[in-house]
Amino acid sequence: MAKKCDICNTKIESTFLNKLLGTHVKDKKGKKHFICPECQKKYGSKEEMLKNI
Ligand SMILES: [Zn+2]
Numbered sequence: 001m002a003k004k005c006d007i008c009n010t011k012i013e014s015t016f017l018n019k020l021l022g023t024h025v026k027d028k029k030g031k032k033h034f035i036c037p038e039c040q041k042k043y044g045s046k047e048e049m050l051k052n053i
Helices: 037-043 046-052
Strands: 023-026 032-035
Touching: 023 046, 032 037, 032 046, 037 046
Parallel strands: none
Antiparallel strands: 023 032
């Protein structure tokens, strides 16, 4: 199943091993958010990414 970046809404590609590119972060409530590689680079830290979701 295709995932979307929770910041910019871009579709996140997965590799042939079904590993998602980019990363995921959990917010304070324990909800998982997927982040594309571009946003990961742009925001750098988990805290910055969560601020922009
Ligand atoms: Zn993104």
